[in-house]
Amino acid sequence: MDQRNVPIYEMLQHYLDAVPTQFTIPGHHRGAGISARWQAPVFRLDVTETPGTDDLHAPTGGILQAERLAAEAFGADETYFLVNGTTCGVEAMILAAATPGRKILVARNAHKSALMGLILSGAEPVWVQPEYSAALGLTGGISPAAVEAAFAKAPDAAAFLLVCPDYYGVCSDLPAIAAVCHRHGAMLLVDEAHGAHLHFCDCLPPDAMACGADMAVQSVHKTAGALTQASMLHLRRGRTDTGRMRAALHLVQSTSPSYLIMTSLDFARSELALHGSAFLRSACRLAQSARTEIRRIPGFFCPGAAELVGQCAVAAFDPTRVAISAAGLGLSGFALRARCYDEFGVDFELADERYALAIFSYASTAQDVRALLTALRAIAQSREFAASPHPACALPSFPPACLSPRDAFFAEKKAISWSDAVGAISGETVAPYPPGIPVLCPGERITQALWDYLENCRKLDGHFQGPSDDNLNTIQVIAAD
Ligand SMILES: Cc1ncc(COP(=O)(O)O)c(C=O)c1O
Secondary structure (H helix, E strand, O other), rough: OOOOOHHHHHHHHHHHHHHHOOOOOOOOOOOOOOOOOOHHHHHHHHOOOOOOOOOOOOOHHHHHHHHHHHHHHOOOEEEEEOOHHHHHHHHHHHHHHHOOOOEEEEEEEOOOOHHHHHHOOOOOOEEEEEEEEOOOOOOOOHHHHHHHHHHHHHOOOOOEEOOOOOOOEEOOOHHHHHHHHHHHEEEEEEEOOOOOOOOOOOOOOOOOOOOOOEOOOOOOEHOOOOOOEEEEEOOOOEEEEEEHHHHHHHOOOOOOHHHHHHHHHHHHHHHHHHHHHHHHHHHHHHHHHHHHHHHHHOEEOOOOOOHHHOOOOOOOOOOOOOEEHHHHOOOOOOHHHHHHHHHHOOOOOOOOOOEEEEEEEOOOOHHHHHHHHHHHHHHHHHHOOOOOOOOOOOOOOOOOOOHHHHHHHHHOOEEEHHHHHOOOOOOOOOEEEEOOOOOOOOOEEOOOHHHHHHHHHOOOOOEEEOOOOOOOEEEEOOOOO
């Protein structure tokens, strides 16, 4: 197939030329109805399904061709374009793999979209805890032995869902994990939200489809040149019921899919296929040079493959993720991020107790690195530090589940003070954000260790997703407990 082709874009250009008059949605009619203060040529491509523009939910024309080009480029048997982000792809994978009451192994550091998939499907999670490096203050990978042990608890589990790579670029041993899953007749589903670029450069860890995953979802918008919400779901035929997969995607995707998002997926795939290797090699070099320089600044630390791979079930590491710690200066990741943002206009993807995380992409420049290093060197010299380094707090082990996520979601709840919450059954999710990974799920009993962990996040001004009280002064718990 010719990866220079962009069939969605070509289809839309043909449609716009051939059909000049429209009585259809969207109401702005090719941009004419958008505010005069915000005119942009791109709005012409924001059209709807018509005989000339194909249909994402039953593609036969330009969208199908674009998905086939993507499947070839990403090494999948089939690829589906997603307009509701990897969030909807993770939900769809769970809906396609497991039925109500069926067990599914889920990595505990899964994104909250996994929890949404569990609530929608009624599948029951058997959590698999990733390893944790206290020395680095980073979550590690999940070992094949941990997956094997989880199958011993749930031998009929339909699938294992894990995140790989995680936000920090940490990858588990996917080929070995795929072998364990397949030996147990289960599917391997990979939330590869942070790995759309991996397939295209040998400086990067191998991608999930190449490692034997049955399905993988990627946020193309996170690491390649696509619009926000643009994702792809790749699958391997064989263990996957493609009919159920399609039905699941109908359930979680808009019936008015954005052609701008789909066109951006088409172009991102073409760029990756044609130039990905060279572009990503240069992004890796840039990130590596930044890492080396940051490590030379007194008080700063920046872990790389040398510290990570081979430890704590980490099999590979994505060098474009640059986690920066100023703990040697007494600064938490939150404080480092705030100072870089407020004083130097340098914005990081996220912060936690230990690190501020910089994500490099092939749009990163040497100028960006200079600005980053200028900010970090100035902070190192300013001597306006906190009194003592803030201790990184290990993710607590998951608390006992009393209700399935779905039953807890629909149960009657009441609000109690956070200070009285130890021992209660949570009625909601609590996910420190970013990265939005649930620490507490609906139906789980709040342990002292978990309370301590979240209290520490509160004290550090962390933000939470999930609780109805954003500041976690109160929490919704199961009323009947
Ligand atoms: C691990 C992980 N999975 C899934 C998602 C959701 O992806 P999207 O924003 O494309 O819906 C995210 C978003 O940050 C994520 O970090």
